[in-house]
Amino acid sequence: MKNITFFILDKYNNTEKYEHIEGPIFENKDVGSCHLAMKFEREDNETFRAQYPLEDILDEFTIQVEDTLDELNDACDNSKIEYLELSGSLDEIRNAYFQLNGKRAFNEKFRDDDGKYYFRLVIE
Template sequence: MKQIESYNANKYNSALYSKIEDGIYEAKLDGESLYVTSLSFIQEPEFNEGTNASNITQYPLEDVLDKFDCHISDFYEELNTIDSQKCYQEFASPDLEDIRNLRSLMEKHVYYKEIEGYIKLIIE
């Protein structure tokens, strides 16, 4: 995953969301807060990632979700088409700090590398 950037979805301009800070919104669901942010990124086939936005590979995305205790809450199907190289995802967590930490990935490179016989998630 490369060219990780913030994506400001139009849906955040509705009464369902309250802006917490740049790129982070709060949604109240059944009295509980859920914090969301949307990111775009480009996959890298040379690192065994998908070739287009309609085919987002499970890894390294699944390990990113685990590392930052988040889940995908919107896939933006209208943006993630076979013709699009850029992928769009909304990430969510009940913990604001998890979302803040996830946003630290912006402008970084995330990939797998074999080190001493083990596959490691690299963030640089």
């Protein structure tokens, strides 16, 4: 995934349910989790809702997909663009925001000292 950016969903305007924390980060007052809407462009070799590198990003930052934002994905003219809403603790969401914004994330194959091949998440 590349050209990772974050934006504010319309539903965050509901101040009874969401509190603005900073930038595009909002707290859901009902459950106490923080939310962040993400937009990215898939690489040529990635399929829609590909498991990787998304799964590694979720693991790396200890966050989860809150919503797949089907309405935005269905309405998008560019089939390579994908939208997701992420959630987690404030520290986790803030960390993901600052480390991923404007970046590219992908899995890189490497050979370990034991001679076996593995994959690791790269963010650049």
